[in-house]
Amino acid sequence: MDASLHITGTLIWYYFICHREVWLMARQINPDEDNPNVDLGRFIQEQTYPREKKEISLGHIKLDIVHKGKDGLVIGEVKKSSKFEASARMQLAYYLAELEKAGLTAKGELRFPKEKRRETVELTDELRAKLDAAVRDILRIVYLDGPPPPVRVRWCKNCAYAEFCWS
Numbered sequence: 001m002d003a004s005l006h007i008t009g010t011l012i013w014y015y016f017i018c019h020r021e022v023w024l025m026a027r028q029i030n031p032d033e034d035n036p037n038v039d040l041g042r043f044i045q046e047q048t049y050p051r052e053k054k055e056i057s058l059g060h061i062k063l064d065i066v067h068k069g070k071d072g073l074v075i076g077e078v079k080k081s082s083k084f085e086a087s088a089r090m091q092l093a094y095y096l097a098e099l100e101k102a103g104l105t106a107k108g109e110l111r112f113p114k115e116k117r118r119e120t121v122e123l124t125d126e127l128r129a130k131l132d133a134a135v136r137d138i139l140r141i142v143y144l145d146g147p148p149p150p151v152r153v154r155w156c157k158n159c160a161y162a163e164f165c166w167s
């Protein structure tokens with residue numbers, strides 16, 4: 001196992017969907033490329049509207065700036081559906097925490113225009129504690145000798161590991 005593993009927003013996203021996938025992704029185990037299912041990158045692209053021009057870069061992460069005014073910086077994403085909203089919220093919270101470490105205070109916003117809804121994500125102590133616990137648990141998972149057993153979740157039908165898990 002690579003000792004230099006870095007937790008990423010993507011791993012946070014997976015963590016709130018499927019722990020087995022966290023292990024497989026962190027170990028860089030490539031799914032069957034012939035698998036017609038879509039995986040996260042393509043899925044997110046399909047679920048996210050094209051980016052507006054205003055972006056902020058944080059390492060390799062690019063975040064949309066939704067608003068920059070007297071109330072401060074708001075970063076966020078526009079989603080086509082709220083199907084995986086809990087994961088999207090925690091991923092955005094992770095980015096807010098990373099910005100905070102870099103000395104930038106920001107709020108997050110998830111927008112669901114089809115549902116005419118938006119949700120503000122603020123980095124509260126409760127959310128920070130939840131993120132810390134998730135990061136610790138992700139590290140526990142990725143250092144397991146083998147992947148956690150598969151558990152059927154809504155994501156399975158989109159997941160490139162489906163054949164590996166379920167055939």
Ligand code: SF4
Binds near residue numbers: 160
């Ligand atoms: S197919 Fe389902 S159980 Fe297997 S890694 Fe993907 S989401 Fe997890």
